[in-house]
Amino acid sequence: MDRTHLLAQVRQAVSDAGAAILEVYAHPSRFDTEIKADDSPLTAADRAANRIIETALHELTPEIPILSEESAQAPWSERRHWTRCWVVDPLDGTKEFLKRNDEFTVNVALVENHRPTLGVVYAPALGRWFYAARDGGAWRQDGQKMPVRVEVCEKIADRPWQVVGSRSHNTPEVDAFVERLGDAELVAMGSSLKLCLVADGSADVYPRLGPTSEWDTCAAQAVVEEAGGQVLDAMTGQPLSYNARETLLNPHFICCARPNPAWFPAVQSQAAATEAAG
Incomplete structure (x- = not known):
């Protein structure tokens, strides 16, 4: 699998989902919020983003099942045999979305043999991307700026x-x-x-x-x-x-x-x- 090529295609799908989220975000009267069984909120933006991402992933990799927060979950008797799957949160931080503090994301990951090998995190209201594919490094991009490779760092000695x-x-x-x-x-x-x-x-x-x-x-x-x-x-x-x-x-x-x-x-x-x- 060419994860670099796949990453670019996934980012496009996530960008489209982010645009749909922002369209709802710009009109609070359209939030149309429901409360799910676990007491977490569900909005029109969650549903729109989920449709866009699932449609794109089915077209890109019809052979890979999708595990999304906003879709019915396959039973464990079926999932236990999956060696690969997509893991999707079409709108992570719905409470932040409802508070309008911009700190919500679209999350899409590819899992192979139970480990994430590709991941895209996009904060559409901030215009901020984080993305990675195995052996390709981790990257951050803000707006139209060039992507910058990111790395964790050890604690700075004189800083709390x-x-x-x-x-x-x-x-x-x-x-x-x-x-x-x-x-x-x-x-x-x-x-x-x-x-x-x-x-x-x-x-x-x-x-x-x-x-x-x-x-x-x-x-x-x-x-x-x-x-x-x-x-x-x-x-x-x-x-x-x-x-x-x-x-x-x-x-x-x-x-x-x-x-x-x-x-x-x-x-x-x-x-x-x-x-x-x-």
Whole structure:
């Protein structure tokens, strides 16, 4: 598979989806919001973007199944045999969309043998792209500027830890983690852009000690890993895998350049306490 060529085609589909989202975004009266069974919002923008992406992916790779947040999920008895699949979140950060703070994204990833090998994260209101394909590096592009290759970086010695937290889903566990680090600053961000802050070296660590689904992280994980970073299960220290279990919920995780003894035990203890309470 020529992932470089495929990446360009996926970006076009994502761009089209982003344009459809912005058309709705410009007219709040058209938000037409529903509340799903998990209490998360669903808007006309989610539905429009999903139709565009699924249609494009079916045309590009009719042989590869699609796992999208906004479509009916195939049963595990079928999914367990997939060696490849697309993982799609047509509008990640719907709460940010409804708040009109621009921090929402379109996420599309290709998964092969349970690992992301291609990922596109697009924030249409910001005009910001992050994308990667295996062995092709990770890239950021802002508006019409030339793409810039991004890499994670080690913590700067004289700077407080830059810890990314969710703008809409922060938890006491994350606050406790920041407090335990001591010299740390919390950087709030919405959607999968949180992982991308680690990918481009803007932040040191993103501990997620709350619920997420596979489509929330898959595309951004492809970017983080090609940038030299890691997205690790907080309990096992192993990279997050996709379509590898019946549940589509991620375990608690940590996104970082690499594990650091200053924080990894804290993440494990917080994750264990949260899981025990839940």
